Amino acid sequence: xxxxxxxxxxxxxxxxxxxxxxxxxxxxxxxxxxxxxxxxxxxxxxxxxxxxxxxxxxxxxxxxxxxxxxxxxxxxxxxxxxxxxxxxxxxxxxxxxxxxxxxxxxxxxxxxxxxxxxxxxxxxxxxxxxxxxxxxxxxxxxxxxxxxxxxxxxxxxxxxxx
Amino acid sequence: xxxxxxxxxxxxxxxxxxxxxxxxxxxxxxxxxxxxxxxxxxxxxxxxxxxxxxxxxxxxxxxxxxxxxxxxxxxxxxxxxxxxxxxxxxxxxxxxxxxxxxxxxxxxxxxxxxxxxxxxxxxxxxxxxxxxxxxxxxxxxxxxxxxxxxxxxxxxxxxxxxxxxxxxxxxxxxxxxxxxxxxxxxxxxxxxxxxxxxxxxxxxxxxxxxxxxxxxxxxxxxxxxxxxxxxxxxxxxxxxxxxxxxxxxxxxxxxxxxxxxxxxxxxxxxxx
Ligand SMILES: Nc1nc2c(ncn2[C@@H]2O[C@H](COP(=O)(O)OP(=O)(O)OP(=O)(O)O)[C@@H](O)[C@H]2O)c(=O)[nH]1
Ligand SMILES: [Mg+2]
Numbered sequence: 001x002x003x004x005x006x007x008x009x010x011x012x013x014x015x016x017x018x019x020x021x022x023x024x025x026x027x028x029x030x031x032x033x034x035x036x037x038x039x040x041x042x043x044x045x046x047x048x049x050x051x052x053x054x055x056x057x058x059x060x061x062x063x064x065x066x067x068x069x070x071x072x073x074x075x076x077x078x079x080x081x082x083x084x085x086x087x088x089x090x091x092x093x094x095x096x097x098x099x100x101x102x103x104x105x106x107x108x109x110x111x112x113x114x115x116x117x118x119x120x121x122x123x124x125x126x127x128x129x130x131x132x133x134x135x136x137x138x139x140x141x142x143x144x145x146x147x148x149x150x151x152x153x154x155x156x157x158x159x160x161x162x
Numbered sequence: 163x164x165x166x167x168x169x170x171x172x173x174x175x176x177x178x179x180x181x182x183x184x185x186x187x188x189x190x191x192x193x194x195x196x197x198x199x200x201x202x203x204x205x206x207x208x209x210x211x212x213x214x215x216x217x218x219x220x221x222x223x224x225x226x227x228x229x230x231x232x233x234x235x236x237x238x239x240x241x242x243x244x245x246x247x248x249x250x251x252x253x254x255x256x257x258x259x260x261x262x263x264x265x266x267x268x269x270x271x272x273x274x275x276x277x278x279x280x281x282x283x284x285x286x287x288x289x290x291x292x293x294x295x296x297x298x299x300x301x302x303x304x305x306x307x308x309x310x311x312x313x314x315x316x317x318x319x320x321x322x323x324x325x326x327x328x329x330x331x332x333x334x335x336x337x338x339x340x341x342x343x344x345x346x347x348x349x350x351x352x353x354x355x356x357x358x359x360x361x362x363x364x365x366x367x368x369x370x371x372x373x374x375x376x377x378x379x380x381x382x383x384x385x386x387x388x389x390x391x392x393x394x395x396x397x398x399x400x401x402x403x404x405x406x407x408x409x410x411x412x413x414x415x416x417x418x419x420x421x422x423x424x425x426x427x428x429x430x431x432x433x434x
Contacts, residue, residue: 003336005320037348040321040340055322055340071347075320 003053006078012061014084015115018142020058035060047156065097095133312385325425
C-alpha cells in the first residue's frame with residue numbers, strides 16, 4: 001500500500017483539528033482546544049480502486065507559515081491550507097504563505113480550503129472567495145461534514161497520478 | 163534522585179572498591195560471589211531493601227504534592243484504588259534507581275577490565291578466565307536485561323514508516339513513525355533554531371529508551387527496555403549500520419516504499 005504525508009496548515013482557530021477529527025474519527029466538537037506542536041494520525045482511503053494510507057499531520061496554527069518548524073512540512077505530498085470563512089484576517093497572508101509552501105514543496109499538491117461554511121450564507125461565501133488573492137479549491141464544514149470526505153478523495157486522486 | 167547518591171550505601175561502595183582495585187584473590191572471591199546466586203542475593207538484597215526504605219522514607223517530601231492530588235480524587239471512591247495507583251509508580255521509581263546503579267557499576271567494571279588489557283581478544287579471554295564463561299558485566303546486566311522491544315525504519319522527512327518490528331502489539335505503527343518524526347523535527351528545528359543542525363539521538367522515558375540513528379533519507383529508531391551499557395549501545399549502533407549497508411543499500415527508494423513487509427521481515431531477522 002502506498003503511504004502519503006498530507007499536512008493541514010493555516011492560521012489558528014480556522015478548524016484544522018476539527019477537519020482532522022471529522023475525517024479520521026467522524027467526530028466534531030464545538031470546544032476549541034488549540035493544538036500544540038503537531039498531531040499525526042492515519043486513515044486509509046480508497047482511490048481508483050486502490051488503497052492509500054494517508055498520514056495526516058495536524059499542525060498548530062500560526063498567523064504566518066514561516067513561523068512553523070520547517071520539518072513539519074518536509075516530505076509532504078499534499079498540503080491543505082485552511083482559512084476561516086467567518087474571519088477575513090485568516091486569509092491575509094494567504095499569498096505569501098502559499099508561495100512559501102510552494103518553494104518548500106515544489107511538487108506538492110496544494111489545496112486552499114475555506115472552512116466553517118455552516119456559519120455563513122452562500123452570498124457571503126461568494127463574496128469572501130471573490131476577494132481572495134488565490135482561487136479557493138473547496139468550501140468545507142467540519143461541523144456538518146460538507147466536502148470533508150471529498151477533500152481527501154480529491155487529494156488522494158491527484159496524489160495517485162502525481 | 164540525586165539525594166540518593168549522598169546516602170550511597172556503604173556495602174555497595176565496598177563492592178565497587180573491591181571490583182575496581184582488587185587483587186587476583188579479591189577478583190576470585192567476586193567471581194565466586196557472582197556465580198553463586200544465593201550468596202549474591204544475600205549481599206545485594208539488603209542493599210536493595212535499604213534503597214526501597216530510603217525511597218519510602220523520603221516519599222512524602224519528594225512526591226507529596228503529586229500524591230495529594232491523586233489522593234483527593236481517588237480516596238473518596240475507594241482506598242484499594244489508591245493502592246493500585248501508587249504501587250506501580252513506586253515500583254517504577256525503585257526499578258529506575260536500581261537500574262541506574264547497576265549501569266554505573268557495570269561501566270566501572272567495563273573500564274577497569276579495559277584498562278587491564280589493550281587488545282579486544284585478550285580482553286575477552288581474560289574476562290572469561292576471571293569471571294568464568296559469563297563476563298561480569300553480562301552477569302550484572304541480567305538483573306535488568308536490556309531488550310529490544312521495537313525497531314522502526316522511518317523515512318526521514320515524511321515520517322512514513324518503511325518497516326518495523328515489535329515484540330508486542332503497540333498502537334498503530336504508522337502513527338508512531340509520524341509522531342516520532344514530528345517530535346524529532348520539533349526538537350531539531352524549533353528548539354535548536356539558529357544553531358548548527360544537530361540530530362536527536364535519544365529519547366528516554368521511565369525504564370525505556372528510544373535510540374535514534376540517522377541516515378540520509380531515513381532513520382532507525384530502536385526502543386529498548388532495561389539498562390543498556392555504553393558498549394552494548396555501540397554494538398547496537400554497529401549492527402544498525404551493518405543492517406543498512408547489507409539490506410538497504412541494494413534496493414532503490416521506490417522499492418523501499420512498496421516493500422514495507424519485506425523490510426519488516428528483515429528487521430525481525432536482525433533485531434529479534
Ligand atoms: N461551526 C463550525 N465551527 C467550527 C468548524 N470547524 C471548526 N470549528 C470550531 O472552531 C474552533 C477552532 O477549531 P480547531 O479545529 O480547534 O481550529 P485549529 O485550526 O485546529 O486551531 P489551532 O490548533 O489553534 O491552530 C473550535 O471551537 C471548533 O469547534 C466548522 O466547520 N463549523
Ligand atoms: Mg488545531
